[in-house]
Amino acid sequence: MAEFKKADGIVDWLDQRLAVKSFMKVMMTQYWIPKKINFLWAMGVILLTMFAILFITGLLLVMYYKPDVALAFDSVNKTIMQEVEYGWLWRHMHGVAASVVFLVMYIHMFTGIYYGSYKRGREMIWISGMLLFVLFSAEAFSGYMLPWGQMSYWAAMVITNLFGGIPFIGPELVEWIRGDYAVGDATLNRFFMLHVCLLPIVVIAVIAFHFYSLRFPHVNNEISEELDFDLEAEKYLAGQKKESKVIAFWPDFLCKDIFYICLFMIFYFYLVCFHYDFAMDPINFDPANALKTPPHIYPEWYFLWSYEILRGFSYEIGLACFGIAQVIFFVLPFLDRSDVVAPAHKRGAFMVWFWVLLLDMIILTIYGKLPPVGINNNIATIASVLFLLLLIVILPVITIMERKAKK
Amino acid sequence: MSSRRSFMGFALGATAAVGGVFTLVGMKKTWDPLPSVKAAGFTTVDLSVLSEGELRTVEWRKKPIFILKKTEQMGQSPTDIVADGSRYTVVIGLCTHLGCIPAFHKDEQKFVCACHGGQFDINGKNISGPPPRPLEIPPFAVDGTKLVLGEEGPEYKKMIEKA
Numbered sequence A: 001m002a003e004f005k006k007a008d009g010i011v012d013w014l015d016q017r018l019a020v021k022s023f024m025k026v027m028m029t030q031y032w033i034p035k036k037i038n039f040l041w042a043m044g045v046i047l048l049t050m051f052a053i054l055f056i057t058g059l060l061l062v063m064y065y066k067p068d069v070a071l072a073f074d075s076v077n078k079t080i081m082q083e084v085e086y087g088w089l090w091r092h093m094h095g096v097a098a099s100v101v102f103l104v105m106y107i108h109m110f111t112g113i114y115y116g117s118y119k120r121g122r123e124m125i126w127i128s129g130m131l132l133f134v135l136f137s138a139e140a141f142s143g144y145m146l147p148w149g150q151m152s153y154w155a156a157m158v159i160t161n162l163f164g165g166i167p168f169i170g171p172e173l174v175e176w177i178r179g180d181y182a183v184g185d186a187t188l189n190r191f192f193m194l195h196v197c198l199l200p201i202v203v204i205a206v207i208a209f210h211f212y213s214l215r216f217p218h219v220n221n222e223i224s225e226e227l228d229f230d231l232e233a234e235k236y237l238a239g240q241k242k243e244s245k246v247i248a249f250w251p252d253f254l255c256k257d258i259f260y261i262c263l264f265m266i267f268y269f270y271l272v273c274f275h276y277d278f279a280m281d282p283i284n285f286d287p288a289n290a291l292k293t294p295p296h297i298y299p300e301w302y303f304l305w306s307y308e309i310l311r312g313f314s315y316e317i318g319l320a321c322f323g324i325a326q327v328i329f330f331v332l333p334f335l336d337r338s339d340v341v342a343p344a345h346k347r348g349a350f351m352v353w354f355w356v357l358l359l360d361m362i363i364l365t366i367y368g369k370l371p372p373v374g375i376n377n378n379i380a381t382i383a384s385v386l387f388l389l390l391l392i393v394i395l396p397v398i399t400i401m402e403r404k405a406k407k
Numbered sequence B: 001m002s003s004r005r006s007f008m009g010f011a012l013g014a015t016a017a018v019g020g021v022f023t024l025v026g027m028k029k030t031w032d033p034l035p036s037v038k039a040a041g042f043t044t045v046d047l048s049v050l051s052e053g054e055l056r057t058v059e060w061r062k063k064p065i066f067i068l069k070k071t072e073q074m075g076q077s078p079t080d081i082v083a084d085g086s087r088y089t090v091v092i093g094l095c096t097h098l099g100c101i102p103a104f105h106k107d108e109q110k111f112v113c114a115c116h117g118g119q120f121d122i123n124g125k126n127i128s129g130p131p132p133r134p135l136e137i138p139p140f141a142v143d144g145t146k147l148v149l150g151e152e153g154p155e156y157k158k159m160i161e162k163a
C-alpha cells in the first residue's frame, strides 16, 4: 500500500487520496485555450449551463409528474402549474431551456462548420457532438410527449408511425415500440423512462466523451492557426503571458465565458418571464384525443427543417431523405475532402456553400411550419433537393477543387 | 496450455453469447403489448342502428374505425363488407401517409386528410396526395347484423386473399 503522510490541510488530504491537484491542472489551470477566439466559442459552456438547468428543473418537475394517460395532463397543467409553489417557474424554465438549447446547439454546430473545426484531428469532437445532437433530439421528443396534450399525442403518433416505413418489419415494429396498437399508456411510460433515466445517462456519458476528445487536438481558433500547444504553454508558465498564444482555461478563459453566460442568462430569463409561450404550443393545452387530429401537425421549430424534408417528397422517398438528413452531418469531416483548415471567408466557394446551406435550412424551417398546400409544396421540394445536393454533391466537389488548386 | 486457455476463452464467449441472446429475447418481450392490451383488441358493433350515407366512427384498439353504410348510388366495390343485405365501407380511419385522421366530406363523397392533403374515395381508395395505399381494412367477422372487429372471419380472409 502506498504511504500516507499526515496531511497539512484538507486539500493535501484529498490530494493524497484523489490526486486533486493534478486533476485540477489537467482540467483547469493547465488546460490550454487559444487566445484568438471570439464569443462563438462560448456556446459550449452555455450549452453546459443549459443542460444543468434542464437537469435540475427536471428533477423538480418529476416529483409531481404522473406518467399515466389518465393523470399526466392534469399533473402538469393543474398540479405543477397551479398548486406546486413555483411549479410554473420550473416548467417554463424547463420548456424554454429545451427550446433554446437547440438554438445554441445550431450556433455551436455552424461555428464549427464555418471555422473548419471538424477537420484535421478534430473529427471525433465533431462526431461525438453530432451524437449529442441526436440524443438531445430524442430527449426533447420524449419530453414533449409527457404533458399528454393533443400535439404531444399526435407528434408521438406521427413519429412512431415513421418506423412503419421500414421494409418488412415496419408495422410490427411500430406496435412493439408503442407497446400497444396505438400510442397509449405503455407508450407514455416507456418514453417517460427514456426521458428521465436512460437518455440523460447516455447524454452525460457522451458529454464527458465530447470533452475528453477535445483534450488531444485542442480547441480550434478564429484563424485556424495550427498552434504548438506545448511550446505556447511553456511560454505561459514561464511568465510570458503576453507573448504566449494560449491562456489557461481557469482562471483566464472561464472569466470571459462567465460573462457570456451572464449575457445569455439575461436573454434566457427574459424569455422565461415574458415569452415562455414560444416553447408551448397552444394545441398542447387540449388533452390528448385519439379520435381527433389537430388540423395541422408540426413539430417544434428545431425539427422543422428535417420535417420539411420528409414532407418535400412522396412518402417512401421522403422517408429515405429524412433518414439521410438525420445522419448526413455525422460524415461532414469525410465529405469535406480538402485538408485546408481555414475559416470560411478564406475559402471562396466554401463560403458561398456555407451561407447557401444556412439559408436553405432557414427556408426549410419557415416552410416546415406552413401548411403544405399549393406553392409551398414546390418550395419544399426544391429546398429539400438543394439541401441534399449541397451536402452530398456540392461540398465534396468544392473541396476536391480546393485540393487540386493547392497542388 | 494454450489450447486449454483458448478453450476457456471459447467457453466463456459461448456462455456470454447464449446469456446475451436470452436477455435480448426477454427484453424484447417486455416491450411487447401486454396480454390485457391484446385481449381488449375486440370490439363488437351493431350495424342495424346505422343509417345510409352516415359515417359512424367507432374505436377499436385505440384507432378510429370508419363505418359507412353505402347507399345505392355509391356503387359496389370488392372491399365492401356485406352484412344483412347492405354494403358497408369499413376502414381504419388513419391516413396511410403519416397516421392523421381524415375527415369525411359528405357532399364530395371523399375522405380528406388535412395533414398533407391526402384524399380517399368513398371506398377508402387513395385518389390523390401523398398517401401510398388505400385506407386499411381491419380484421373483421360478420355475425348477423353484428360486426366483430379484431377477429379474422372467413369474409375477411377471402378479401385479403383477393387483394
Ligand code: FES
Binding pocket: B095, B096, B097, B098, B099, B100, B113, B114, B115, B116, B117, B118, B129, B130, B131
Ligand atoms: S398524414 Fe394524411 S396526408 Fe399526410
